[in-house]
Amino acid sequence: MLYFGGLFGVITIAVWIFCLVDIITTPEGDCRNLPKMGWLVVVLLLPLVGGVLWLIAGRPEGTRAYRPGAYERKTPGFPEYDRPGRFAAPDPAADEEFLRRCRERAEEQRRKARGEG
Structure with missing residues (x-):
């Protein structure tokens, strides 16, 4: 069984990995307070503190873990209605x-x- 120190280490690594992936997948212009590379350096050098700082001060506002339709291609609803010469x-x-x-x-x-x- 993990003791408090072991559990704390696992949580630190989980937060660190989550923040690294989140920084890498965030578009360049959406980062707050520092450029994307600055946040990457902070989180790499200071795993727990940098991760918490990223979550509080660097992550784009309004970011959710799942955004419906974020990864789907945008297609027109009914392209046949936009066709020229339609009856x-x-x-x-x-x-x-x-x-x-x-x-x-x-x-x-x-x-x-x-x-x-």
Whole structure:
């Protein structure tokens, strides 16, 4: 079993590794109070004190361990709606005609699927 000294050492190493990885993955312009390389040197030379200083004074504000969508590619929601020349009815009569043709086509596809030919 780990005694207080051993547990303290494990916690120190865990904080040190977490802070090093956090500094390395933080974008250059987001670090507060020191440049990124300055924080890296402080945490490398003073493991516990540097790590606590990074967490308090250097880490970007509003940083959470998990940010939904942070690592996902940004894609447009419905690119077909942004397509030039997309059908948009200029008047209600043209819209009704378009909807009527859609219904006829859907009914024809249903008949073909049932085998009514």
